Amino acid sequence: MEMLIKRFRQKDRLALSKLITMVENNSPFMLEIMKAIEPMAGNAYVLGVTGPPGAGKSTLVDKLIRTFRHEGQKVGVLCVDPSSIFSGGAFLGDRVRMEWAYRDDGVYLRSLATRGALGGLAPRTSEIIKILDAFGVDIIIVETVGVGQMESDIIRYSDTKIVVSVPGLGDEMQALKAGILEIADIFVVNKADLQGAQDVADDLQMMLYLRKDSDWTPEIVLTEAQSERGILDLYQAIQRHRDYLSQSGRGELQTKRRREQTCHYAIQEVLKNYMEKSFGEIEEVRNIFEVVREGSLNPYKAADEVLKIIFNSKKTLMEGD
Amino acid sequence: MEMLIKRFRQKDRLALSKLITMVENNSPFMLEIMKAIEPMAGNAYVLGVTGPPGAGKSTLVDKLIRTFRHEGQKVGVLCVDPSSIFSGGAFLGDRVRMEWAYRDDGVYLRSLATRGALGGLAPRTSEIIKILDAFGVDIIIVETVGVGQMESDIIRYSDTKIVVSVPGLGDEMQALKAGILEIADIFVVNKADLQGAQDVADDLQMMLYLRKDSDWTPEIVLTEAQSERGILDLYQAIQRHRDYLSQSGRGELQTKRRREQTCHYAIQEVLKNYMEKSFGEIEEVRNIFEVVREGSLNPYKAADEVLKIIFNSKKTLMEGD
Numbered sequence: 001m002e003m004l005i006k007r008f009r010q011k012d013r014l015a016l017s018k019l020i021t022m023v024e025n026n027s028p029f030m031l032e033i034m035k036a037i038e039p040m041a042g043n044a045y046v047l048g049v050t051g052p053p054g055a056g057k058s059t060l061v062d063k064l065i066r067t068f069r070h071e072g073q074k075v076g077v078l079c080v081d082p083s084s085i086f087s088g089g090a091f092l093g094d095r096v097r098m099e100w101a102y103r104d105d106g107v108y109l110r111s112l113a114t115r116g117a118l119g120g121l122a123p124r125t126s127e128i129i130k131i132l133d134a135f136g137v138d139i140i141i142v143e144t145v146g147v148g149q150m151e152s153d154i155i156r157y158s159d160t161k162i163v164v165s166v167p168g169l170g171d172e173m174q175a176l177k178a179g180i181l182e183i184a185d186i187f188v189v190n191k192a193d194l195q196g197a198q199d200v201a202d203d204l205q206m207m208l209y210l211r212k213d214s215d216w217t218p219e220i221v222l223t224e225a226q227s228e229r230g231i232l233d234l235y236q237a238i239q240r241h242r243d244y245l246s247q248s249g250r251g252e253l254q255t256k257r258r259r260e261q262t263c264h265y266a267i268q269e270v271l272k273n274y275m276e277k278s279f280g281e282i283e284e285v286r287n288i289f290e291v292v293r294e295g296s297l298n299p300y301k302a303a304d305e306v307l308k309i310i311f312n313s314k315k316t317l318m319e320g321d
Numbered sequence: 322m323e324m325l326i327k328r329f330r331q332k333d334r335l336a337l338s339k340l341i342t343m344v345e346n347n348s349p350f351m352l353e354i355m356k357a358i359e360p361m362a363g364n365a366y367v368l369g370v371t372g373p374p375g376a377g378k379s380t381l382v383d384k385l386i387r388t389f390r391h392e393g394q395k396v397g398v399l400c401v402d403p404s405s406i407f408s409g410g411a412f413l414g415d416r417v418r419m420e421w422a423y424r425d426d427g428v429y430l431r432s433l434a435t436r437g438a439l440g441g442l443a444p445r446t447s448e449i450i451k452i453l454d455a456f457g458v459d460i461i462i463v464e465t466v467g468v469g470q471m472e473s474d475i476i477r478y479s480d481t482k483i484v485v486s487v488p489g490l491g492d493e494m495q496a497l498k499a500g501i502l503e504i505a506d507i508f509v510v511n512k513a514d515l516q517g518a519q520d521v522a523d524d525l526q527m528m529l530y531l532r533k534d535s536d537w538t539p540e541i542v543l544t545e546a547q548s549e550r551g552i553l554d555l556y557q558a559i560q561r562h563r564d565y566l567s568q569s570g571r572g573e574l575q576t577k578r579r580r581e582q583t584c585h586y587a588i589q590e591v592l593k594n595y596m597e598k599s600f601g602e603i604e605e606v607r608n609i610f611e612v613v614r615e616g617s618l619n620p621y622k623a624a625d626e627v628l629k630i631i632f633n634s635k636k637t638l639m640e641g642d
């Protein structure tokens with residue numbers, strides 16, 4: 001472990017990949033890893049890019065990487081695609097198209113699989129963002145599909161949240177708008193050469209009047225990622241939002257909130273591990289579970305018993321007793 | 322609280338609704354409620370019905386309720402629809418169509434909203450199922466849409482898992498099949514009068530050969546819910562699966578596993594409540610969080626400090642220290 005962290009500190013990309021894989025696979029060393037790298041993190045800026053399949057997100061991300069690279073920034077990209085199990089081919093296609101990026105030392109690409117066919121679990125995106133951050137990447141782009149719970153959790157870790165749409169989505173677009181209006185900082189209408197692009201932009205503009213919780217008015221950018229038209233506009237919009245976050249103090253606020261969340265989350269993890277270990281080790285607890293399984297003890301009463309045993313306390317932790 | 326539980330025991334439907342609402346809204350009395358009703362539960366049989374929008378699930382459920390009512394069974398129905406915020410009209414339509422059921426004392430219908438526009442949180446389905454169970458309902462039908470993580474969690478609580486499809490879904494169908502093949506006990510091909518219904522059934526049949534983890538071979542039933550054709554077949558397939566669960570011992574195994582899960586889950590809840598309370602009450606803990614927010618303390622190190630304070634212990638709960 002220490003060796004791995006040391007190599008990570010020395011900017012060894014293999015060590016980076018290995019740490020990400022460990023965290024992705026819920027390694028028992030997860031907390032130890034996070035604790036060790038925490039002091040190195042805190043400098044990267046995170047962009048979240050989401051939108052329905054077929055909106056051209058991959059091409060857009062590709063062009064964004066090039067732009068940031070052109071500015072001398074190191075870029076990390078996380079692609080979280082719950083549907084990727086159904087589109088192995090498409091992903092392979094992306095890989096081939098992005099081959100230049102795999103050969104560029106200033107780019108780190110990583111695809112995060114979600115577990116299980118049924119939507120699956122969200123991968124440990126916030127931890128993996130932090131690992132990339134600690135590695136010394138300047139910009140982290142997190143690409144997700146759709147507007148499910150998992151995707152919105154993931155995009156919440158981003159400093160600038162970009163929602164990509166395209167003309168001709170119809171109802172799906174409606175749902176998309178209803179769901180993400182509150183969180184998007186920048187709307188991209190991609191494939192702007194297609195008919196109806198301006199309508200989509202106008203539509204979004206109108207819906208933005210409904211949003212009043214923030215002093216940042218989301219920008220709407222038309223792009224043709226394929227031909228790079230609009231990419232510079234998008235890059236500048238991102239810069240403006242970044243400036244806004246830093247000047248308004250909102251960025252600092254977000255950072256503080258995230259630090260506290262990390263702490264709460266770490267507490268949960270430690271407790272969870274501690275409980276699981278206790279369940280296995282303490283015979284008295286195992287016996288209680290057995291009685292519960294047989295149906296002879298109310299599981300809610302048993303919960304209290306188990307907690308009393310584990311924390312070696314005479315008082316109940318359950319309220320109302 | 323005690324009054325409410327007492328009225329619940331006396332089969333007061335208003336008390337039932339009120340308890341469900343409290344649990345749905347994460348009432349602080351949640352654990353108390355669940356502890357009190359636990360001894361009354363354990364008799365209901367749970368059917369999970371899922372499938373894409375437009376598959377005719379509501380009509381199918383309507384006909385199933387009628388069939389069970391005809392057999393003298395009391396039926397509870399939970400409709401969990403994350404997209405319902407986008408289709409308020411459709412839901413209202415269902416209500417009107419199901420009016421007979423609202424007037425039938427042997428039927429209890431309940432729609433569970435998911436929180437937040439963005440997919441939202443899964444409601445406390447397992448607890449609400451238990452409340453209906455404790456109320457004395459014989460059959461509980463849980464209707465969900467789609468194949469996301471939330472829906473699959475919900476359908477996991479069901480004894481018999483029914484997946485509804487219709488001809489003409491194309492790619493969506495493919496995804497559906499890949500995702501739910503492992504969990505479905507019965508496949509319904511609804512709108513069987515439409516062209517391609519037999520193809521869908523044949524397709525499913527073929528995919529079933531890939532499934533080998535169980536000694537139950539999922540049945541495939543063709544229905545036209547609208548005209549009630551096939552409903553009796555479905556009813557009988559449900560009975561056969563129910564018999565299989567009881568004769569093979571799998572049902573008992575599932576019940577035991579669920580009891581233990583309930584206990585684990587209650588432990589988590591108690592701990593969570595206890596921690597939150599402690600966070601607020603202990604000044605030393607509040608101070609640590611403040612230092613973490615300012616960035617002067619590693620959140621992972623802080624987590625350990627907080628746990629030491631709360632559990633008044635000198636040893637660390639974190640492994641590897």
